[in-house]
Amino acid sequence: MxxxxxxxxxxxxxxxxxxxxxxxxxxxxxxxxxxxxxxxxxxxxxxxxxxxxxxxxxxxxxxxxxxxxxxxxxxxxxxxxxxxxxxxxxxxxxxxxxxxxxxxxxxxxxxxxxxxxxxxxxxxxxxERRVDIGKVTAIGEDGQEQVRYFLLEASAGWVPEISQSTPRWLKRLGDTAPYVIMTVVKMLGPMGRSFTLRIDGREFDGRYNTISVHNMELWGGDLVAAPGAAPDDGLFDVIRWGDLGRREVLRAVDGQRKGGVHLEMEGVDRHPARVVELSSPKPTRLDLDGEMGGYLPARIEMLAGAIRFAAPPGGHAGER
Ligand SMILES: Nc1ncnc2c1ncn2[C@@H]1O[C@H](COP(=O)(O)OP(=O)(O)OP(=O)(O)O)[C@@H](O)[C@H]1O
Structure with missing residues (x-):
């Protein structure tokens, strides 16, 4: 037109x-x-x-x-x-x-x-295509409750802290290299923390490396976090990385680079979900679509088909 x-x-x-x-x-x-x-x-x-x-x-x-x-x-x-x-x-x-x-x-x-x-x-x-989004009620920088929305993912723990701590100048190195460099830097610190996790009301409390709630399959610049996660199925994919050792974490990161085979590892799993509640006794940042999204505790709700997006119906990451 x-x-x-x-x-x-x-x-x-x-x-x-x-x-x-x-x-x-x-x-x-x-x-x-x-x-x-x-x-x-x-x-x-x-x-x-x-x-x-x-x-x-x-x-x-x-x-x-x-x-x-x-x-x-x-x-x-x-x-x-x-x-x-x-x-x-x-x-x-x-x-x-x-x-x-x-x-x-x-x-x-x-x-x-x-x-x-x-x-x-x-x-x-x-x-035009109807796309799901997530609604997140969490704690803002000012300590007050805030509501934010995401399209790709909401996550907390070790992996999202990689992107949160990647300086802007390092991003000039390309699409993937900055995150690989920051992964190595983050290996020097603690790898896991305690989380209180509820997935559609079911309790999964424990020690985890990372909890991520995906609406789409990629994150971190081409890493396949949740293979096949559809942006319009009315469901999140919750991926749990258990309290993995350093070598396992590296294997899991690499598994994302190889199309998502990290999900075959012991200690890594996925759950479909509509409502996820997440908190931690330690102050923990929340990542939304690769940006700082406030702090836990967070309630994450699926809003099915909430956004009208200029995209071909059925388009997916395989076409990239
Ligand atoms: N004029 C600006 N100067 C500095 N930062 C800005 C400006 N305008 C927007 N921003 C911030 O830039 C940040 C990065 O934007 P964006 O995520 O779109 O790019 P990117 O990080 O290169 O891409 P991607 O997230 O896909 O890797 C966002 O946090 C946004 O708020």
């Missing part, structure tokens, strides 16, 4: 994070605008200037009547735009899209729009 046929408020509004991709997006803005215009769309863009601003820009755009918001960045940028949509209570009237320009861009890959040209086709041709 050409721009002339489209009512202005239904046109895609591109929210661009120049800091994504380890700052490389800043130099790709010209190419992005060219690609948008070649796809027959108007390059109607806003640029984030600080972390979290994607939420505010999305909310303002919705307030101004916009109904199609496209996150141009990585998973954190998509997460912010979706949080803006949910904060406005606008999930039914606003569609979300993404052009993946981040380091990992796992959300785009899991929806079969990892390539920019494929993503633009989904946007220009009005493709």
């Amino acid at each position: 050409g721009t002339n046929d489209t009512p202005p408020l239904d046109r895609p509004f591109f929210i661009v994070n120049p800091a994504s991709g380890g700052g490389r997006t800043r130099n790709r803005v010209g190419a992005l605008i060219d690609a948008i215009e070649r796809a027959g769309l108007e390059a109607d863009c806003a640029f984030t200037t600080r972390p979290g601003e994607g939420i505010d820009i999305a909310r303002e755009a919705i307030g101004a009547g916009r109904t199609f918001l496209v996150a141009c960045g990585g998973d954190g940028t998509v997460n912010e735009v979706v949080n803006g949509v949910m904060a406005e209570g606008a999930a039914e009237r606003v569609k979300v899209g993404t052009i993946g320009m981040g380091t990992g861009k796992d959300i785009a890959k899991c929806l079969g729009i990892g390539r920019g040209a494929r993503a633009l086709r989904a946007i220009a041709q009005g493709e």
